[in-house]
Amino acid sequence: MPTVSMTVNGKTVTGEVEARTLLVQFLRENLRLTGTHVGCDTSQCGACVIHLDGIAAKSCTLLALQCEGAHVTTIEGLAEPGGPLHPMQEAFRENHGLQCGYCTPGMIMAALDIVRRKGNDLDEHTIREQLDGNICRCTGYHNIVKAIAAGAKAMGKGGARQAAE
Amino acid sequence: MSATGIGAAVRRKEDFRFVTGNGQYTDDVVRPGETRAVFVRSPHAHAKIKSIDVSAAKTMPGVLAVLTGSELANDKIGNLICGWMIHSKDGSPMKMAPHPALAAGTVNHVGDAVAVVIGETLAAARDAAEKVEVDYELLPAVTDPAKAKSGPQIHEVAPKNTIYEWSLGDAKAVDAAFAAAKHVTKLDIVNNRLVPNAIEPRAALAEYDAGTDQLTLWNTTQNPHVSRLVIAAFVGMAPEHKLRVIAPDVGGGFGSKIFIYPEEVVCLWASRKVRRPVKWVAERAESFVTDAHGRDHVTHAELALDEHGRILALRAKTIANLGAYMSTFSSSVPTYLYGTLLSGQYDIPQIYCEVDAVYTNTVPVDAYRGAGRPEATFVVERLVEVASRQMGLEPAEIRKRNFIKTFPHQTPVIMAYDAGDYHASLKKALEIADVKGFGKRKREAARHGKLRGLGFSTYIEACGIAPSQAVGSLGAGVGLWESAEVRVNPTGSVEVLTGCHAHGQGHETTFAQLVSERLGIPFENVSIVHGDTDKVQFGMGTYGSRSGAVGMSAIVKALDKIEAKAKKVAAFMMEAAEGDIEFKDGKFTVAGTDKSAAWGDVALNAYIAHKFTGAELEPGLKETSFYDPTNFTFPAGCHICEVEVDADTGKTEVVNWTAVDDFGTVINPMIVEGQVHGGIAQGVGQALLEGAVYDKDGQLLTGSLMDYTMPRAHDLPSFHVGMTETKSPSNPLGIKGCGEAGAIAAPAAVINAITDAIGTENLAMPATANAVWAALQSAKPRQAA
Numbered sequence: 050m051p052t053v054s055m056t057v058n059g060k061t062v063t064g065e066v067e068a069r070t071l072l073v074q075f076l077r078e079n080l081r082l083t084g085t086h087v088g089c090d091t092s093q094c095g096a097c098v099i100h101l102d103g104i105a106a107k108s109c110t111l112l113a114l115q116c117e118g119a120h121v122t123t124i125e126g127l128a129e130p131g132g133p134l135h136p137m138q139e140a141f142r143e144n145h146g147l148q149c150g151y152c153t154p155g156m157i158m159a160a161l162d163i164v165r166r167k168g169n170d171l172d173e174h175t176i177r178e179q180l181d182g183n184i185c186r187c188t189g190y191h192n193i194v195k196a197i198a199a200g201a202k203a204m205g206k207g208g209a210r211q212a213a214e
Numbered sequence: 215m216s217a218t219g220i221g222a223a224v225r226r227k228e229d230f231r232f233v234t235g236n237g238q239y240t241d242d243v244v245r246p247g248e249t250r251a252v253f254v255r256s257p258h259a260h261a262k263i264k265s266i267d268v269s270a271a272k273t274m275p276g277v278l279a280v281l282t283g284s285e286l287a288n289d290k291i292g293n294l295i296c297g298w299m300i301h302s303k304d305g306s307p308m309k310m311a312p313h314p315a316l317a318a319g320t321v322n323h324v325g326d327a328v329a330v331v332i333g334e335t336l337a338a339a340r341d342a343a344e345k346v347e348v349d350y351e352l353l354p355a356v357t358d359p360a361k362a363k364s365g366p367q368i369h370e371v372a373p374k375n376t377i378y379e380w381s382l383g384d385a386k387a388v389d390a391a392f393a394a395a396k397h398v399t400k401l402d403i404v405n406n407r408l409v410p411n412a413i414e415p416r417a418a419l420a421e422y423d424a425g426t427d428q429l430t431l432w433n434t435t436q437n438p439h440v441s442r443l444v445i446a447a448f449v450g451m452a453p454e455h456k457l458r459v460i461a462p463d464v465g466g467g468f469g470s471k472i473f474i475y476p477e478e479v480v481c482l483w484a485s486r487k488v489r490r491p492v493k494w495v496a497e498r499a500e501s502f503v504t505d506a507h508g509r510d511h512v513t514h515a516e517l518a519l520d521e522h523g524r525i526l527a528l529r530a531k532t533i534a535n536l537g538a539y540m541s542t543f544s545s546s547v548p549t550y551l552y553g554t555l556l557s558g559q560y561d562i563p564q565i566y567c568e569v570d571a572v573y574t575n576t577v578p579v580d581a582y583r584g585a586g587r588p589e590a591t592f593v594v595e596r597l598v599e600v601a602s603r604q605m606g607l608e609p610a611e612i613r614k615r616n617f618i619k620t621f622p623h624q625t626p627v628i629m630a631y632d633a634g635d636y637h638a639s640l641k642k643a644l645e646i647a648d649v650k651g652f653g654k655r656k657r658e659a660a661r662h663g664k665l666r667g668l669g670f671s672t673y674i675e676a677c678g679i680a681p682s683q684a685v686g687s688l689g690a691g692v693g694l695w696e697s698a699e700v701r702v703n704p705t706g707s708v709e710v711l712t713g714c715h716a717h718g719q720g721h722e723t724t725f726a727q728l729v730s731e732r733l734g735i736p737f738e739n740v741s742i743v744h745g746d747t748d749k750v751q752f753g754m755g756t757y758g759s760r761s762g763a764v765g766m767s768a769i770v771k772a773l774d775k776i777e778a779k780a781k782k783v784a785a786f787m788m789e790a791a792e793g794d795i796e797f798k799d800g801k802f803t804v805a806g807t808d809k810s811a812a813w814g815d816v817a818l819n820a821y822i823a824h825k826f827t828g829a830e831l832e833p834g835l836k837e838t839s840f841y842d843p844t845n846f847t848f849p850a851g852c853h854i855c856e857v858e859v860d861a862d863t864g865k866t867e868v869v870n871w872t873a874v875d876d877f878g879t880v881i882n883p884m885i886v887e888g889q890v891h892g893g894i895a896q897g898v899g900q901a902l903l904e905g906a907v908y909d910k911d912g913q914l915l916t917g918s919l920m921d922y923t924m925p926r927a928h929d930l931p932s933f934h935v936g937m938t939e940t941k942s943p944s945n946p947l948g949i950k951g952c953g954e955a956g957a958i959a960a961p962a963a964v965i966n967a968i969t970d971a972i973g974t975e976n977l978a979m980p981a982t983a984n985a986v987w988a989a990l991q992s993a994k995p996r997q998a999a
Contacts, residue, residue: 067337083242084235086465088413089498093919096413124235138233142225145884148892149718150232151414151465157233173932180927184919186413186466187718189895189956190927192888 055119057082058126066113073097075113076123084124084154088184095183098155098162099123105162107182124154127161136207137161140200141193148187159183160197169205171198219731220947223884226723227742228716237463240417240432245491248419249278251481252339253494254329254346255503256321259355259575259912260368263319266329267347274345276338278488281480282329283316291315291483292450294474296540297691300378300549300571308378311369311573313539315449315476315483320353322368322538323575324912325503330480332488355575355912359535360512362572368538375573377536377545382553382627383529383566391527391564395518399601405589406979407510407535407906408899409922410582412717414465415496416505420481424489430458433478436467436715437755440692442747444474444542451482461745464717468896469581470505471717472757473542477504502917507906508582510535511548511589517597523605523612527564528556530593534571534579541580545571550628550688551586551676557625558594559636559672559850560616565626575912581757583896583957584675591673595962599670600975609670609966610644617672628688629676631848633940639874640672643852646934647872652856665859666869667971670852671963677951678763678847678944695842696760697753698768700729700776702835704821706814707739710772713753714765715745719889719953721761724881728766728947732773734800735813751838759849759951762881767945768841775837783835784816786826845944849951851875853894855963859971864987866902866968868929873959874936878950886952887935893956894933899925900957901964905980923980 050065057080064079076082076099087109088096097109100122127135137157140146147153163171163179176194185193218224231237268280294313301307312318317328329346333339356365362375369375392398419432429452435441438459446454464471477494485492496504515530534548553567584591602612617636624630644650652668659666679685682693699711708729714721726740743749756765777797784802785792794805800813811819819825823833856870873890880886903923907915916922941948961979968986969975974993978985 069337077241081244082235083239084237086239086414087241087495088415089919091498091918091920093924094413094498124233128234134230134233141233142229145226145888147229147232148720148888149412149414149466150228150237150463151239151412153232154235177927177930184413184924184926186411186468186896186924187892188888189891189893189925189933190930191891191932194927194932 051114053113053117055116055121057121058123068114070113071109072111072113072116073108076108082123082125086151086154088152093184094152095159096152096155098158098183100158105159124157136203137200140203141196144192144196144199146188146193146196152183152185156183156185156193160200163197164201164204169201171201216731218727218737220727220881222727222882224723224727224737224882226720227726228720228722239414239463239465240419240434241495243419243432243462245419245421248491248493249332249334249488250336250339251484251492251494252331252333252343253327254331254343254348256317256324256326256328258321258350258352259324259357260353261321261350262353263317263321263328264349264351268329271331271342271345274338274342276334277331277342278334278490279332279484280329280342280346281484283314283318286314286316286483287318289483290450291479292448294476295444295448296542296545298543298546299689299691300380300545302378303381308545309372309376310540311371315479323577324914325577326538327476330484332484332492357574357576357908357910357912359510359533359572359574362574368573368575372573377540377571377573379570380549381568384564384626385566387564388527388529388566392516392518395526396521397519397601397605399517399597399604401515401596401600403513403515403593403596404978405509405511405513405592406900408508408582408904409502409906410468410470410505410508411924412466412468412470415498415501416471416475416477417495418478418481419491419493420485421491422486422489428456428458429482429486430460431478431482432460432462434464434471435459435461436464436471436717436757438715438745438747439713439752440755441474445479445482449479451479459747461715467717468583469508469585469757472755473506473580475504499918503577503914506541506578506580507537508579509589510579513593515593515597517601519601519605523607523615525560525562525616528562528597529566530556532569534569535574535576536571537574537576537578539578541578544578544580547581547586552590554628555587555590555674555676556594556627558591559618559674561618562626567627576908583893584954587675587954588958588961591671591958592962595671595673596965599966610640613640613670613672629846632845632944633942634848634850634876635938635940636672636850638938639850639852639876642936642938643854643872643874646874646936647854647856647870649854659858663861665861665971667857667859667967669855669963669965669967669970671959671966672852673959674848674850675954675958676846677759677849678843679758679760680846681844682842692754693842694754695840696764696768697751697838697840698765698772699751699836699838700769700772702776702817704818706735706817708733708735709741709743710769711743711750712765712769713750713755714761715756719756719761720882720885724885725766725769727881728769729773733813759953762949763847763942763945763951764841764843766947766949767843768839770946771839771841772837775839776835779835779837780816780820782831783820784811786831787811787816787819843945847878847942847944847950849875849877849955851955851959853959853963855967857967857971859968859986861990864983864990866981866986868898868931868964871931871933873933873956874938875952875955876938876940876950877952878939878942879948880937889952890935890956891933893954894960895925895930896957897960898930898964901961901979901981903929903980
């Protein structure tokens with residue numbers, strides 16, 4: 050089997066994978082980073098969103114081998130273990146932006162990419178349009194939209210933390 | 215109100231693990247030696263299985279077993295069952311057809327499983343599944359419920375594909391009322407078939423321990439104990455005490471994860487055969503053709519009114535599609551969860567309802583958020599709205615004239631409403647929605663070429679499911695009480711074991727709020743344990759907005775017992791009479807003295823047992839309660855939807871949403887509002903976007919998220935949510951339930967708003983741009999004339 054190496058959440062990792070192994074399978078099964086979820090298999094739901102070299106990507110649509118040498122950030126890489134939550138994670142918690150939690154990691158990773166592209170002062174219309182690639186069945190999006198606006202603002206104030214680390 | 219007690223918008227205990235990616239869903243659980251199951255499914259809606267050739271698949275690398283229905287039958291694995299008996303009006307029992315976990319002889323819907331491959335890896339199992347050769351002889355199929363009775367017969371037990379012909383109410387009295395009516399409104403209604411689409415696909419992981427003959431199942435289920443009971447007692451997989459079912463974090467359910475499905479049965483069976491853990495995780499395409507769908511009613515409904523717009527009677531004739539097999543609770547949905555709600559919020563003297571349930575070559579249909587109650591609300595609220603338009607009455611006015619004003623109120627369709635104030639929720643909604651200003655907004659919209667409409671839905675639901683004796687008399691195979699066990703640890707922290715199951719509802723938070731308030735201990739010192747048959751004795755799970763009204767009531771009863779026992783301990787500690795012990799804010803005091811003992815000291819003393827003998831008091835502080843409700847609860851409210859329709863394209867935008875709900879006591883308003891938001895989104899989805907479409911051959915044309923339109927963030931507005939409160943007298947906390955309200959109220963509000971905007975009632979759900987545009991075109995000649 051071919052070998053693939055990449056940097057995931059700041060650590061260099063290497064693994065043997067079949068050529069058809071998807072990045073999401075590599076993350077979940079080889080690295081046991083199970084915060085990244087699979088919801089639809091057709092790139093519609095966004096539960097699998099991670100950051101690939103700083104840009105949001107659906108990890109169910111990438112082959113692991115495509116990511117040779119890449120820098121991948123998953124939901125597990127946003128906050129230091131034992132440290133404070135990332136402002137966007139905190140905003141989801143504070144604004145009840147999640148219920149069952151299954152779409153949440155993808156939502157947070159997508160939200161950070163919206164901040165990267167659109168800045169820290171996000172209006173409701175922008176957030177709703179930009180969330181086109183992520184589906185939530187629980188919240189009706191009301192509190193997700195609030196959470197992203199609040200998280201974006203908090204990131205602007207914090208300064209140090211950026212969307213794609 | 216304390217910062218973490220009843221009524222406080224406490225942030226959720228659950229969220230840290232979810233926002234950091236540390237949730238533990240079924241697919242996140244990995245067992246040593248785990249194998250993967252891939253199912254071979256029928257591509258045909260109806261066919262005879264002539265032969266299955268597994269020889270090529272069996273020799274593929276990494277394949278441990280390829281199993282079919284005949285082996286399942288040889289091993290005497292029983293069929294799946296429907297647990298609610300409905301009798302037809304002629305007294306005959308419903309026609310339940312055999313439902314084997316792997317098809318035997320015939321396949322009856324696209325997606326019906328015919329074989330399973332167990333592989334070392336998912337890839338190996340998938341490759342081998344493609345090598346399974348099934349020779350089918352195609353049979354004619356029927357998918358449309360309205361054509362089911364004249365279609366090809368699917369099951370031997372059910373002539374004319376008819377499962378039951380049920381009725382409720384007094385047909386003669388209703389006929390007499392219609393004969394005397396000044397006005398009759400008639401509607402033909404299709405309640406569109408929906409696919410639940412919880413974002414976490416269903417999954418099962420089964421493990422057999424040969425040493426103890428014990429089976430363990432990790433499963434995406436809303437009710438692990440019911441699952442265990444059915445798999446043990448009916449499927450006959452293992453004795454109940456040799457089967458453990460664990461429902462870890464579950465990523466949404468909406469009803470679809472209540473039911474017992476073939477896949478978990480097959481994984482359990484296969485794990486015992488291959489002596490390895492077996493995991494199956496649905497792909498979304500599989501979810502579409504195996505998760506129980508919702509709704510799918512065809513109805514003709516009529517409303518009789520007097521000259522003042524007072525409702526005299528209602529009658530409805532419904533054909534309900536239950537799909538290819540009877541799913542676990544499918545029979546109850548179009549009967550006792552539908553016909554019994556046809557009185558809405560109105561004082562209707564006479565109601566008659568007939569429901570014919572039919573088999574078709576489609577995925578089984580069962581409870582989906584609201585389950586029967588959205589269908590009933592849609593019938594009632596469309597009839598009332600159309601009647602108001604036909605009679606020239608304001609929609610609020612016709613409702614006011616017919617609202618039930620005194621409680622308790624016995625409807626003609628079984629339900630006895632215990633409490634409510636329908637005027638209050640309507641009044642508040644009219645204010646929040648600024649209905650007075652609507653005329654101005656409509657004129658402004660017209661200037662931009664847009665049609666504005668306003669739609670009302672004053673809904674009712676029956677929740678707190680349910681008094682066991684009552685549901686037993688209606689055919690339920692189970693009681694619908696709930697259990698709770700409160701364990702106080704020697705250090706004073708508390709664990710509550712509940713038979714409810716949370717899959718997004720936040721029980722770990724709200725249940726802890728109750729305990730924190732009642733015992734006066736920090737919220738952080740309370741843990742809620744659920745979803746494991748080895749930990750929780752028995753429980754009925756979570757659906758039907760029951761966990762607050764029934765599950766928390768069980769906790770209240772157990773806490774009563776805890777307090778009584780703790781007072782005994784405190785009495786021994788402080789050498790006082792038990793009757794003199796008072797308990798408040800986490801402190802025990804002796805009346806009339808300055809003696810006191812803290813909660814933690816009493817808990818410790820209960821366990822060290824130094825202050826009393828075993829003859830005087832049993833050591834320990836743990837109590838159990840089973841709470842059986844005395845009545846259903848009746849959440850109700852008023853939702854008002856405002857839409858803008860583009861007359862050129864038919865595109866509808868929901869521009870304003872007002873929801874005023876009466877859920878009785880609210881434990882955590884943040885969580886309750888979240889439930890309302892999510893419910894509305896699903897209801898708007900049904901009204902505007904979602905619809906499962908079968909072609910005449912039984913192929914599901916909307917079989918992926920690329921074809922089936924789920925509501926996305928830009929399809930919805932932010933919602934204005936308000937509350938009114940009349941407490942339910944039927945449970946100790948006064949809770950009514952909030953989980954389904956939005957999905958029940960919303961579809962009628964949306965369709966009432968669009969039809970108001972476009973001036974024709976001839977509009978089916980989902981009201982896509984194309985459907986609205988077509989309705990506008992058909993209405994134009996009339997407008998011109």
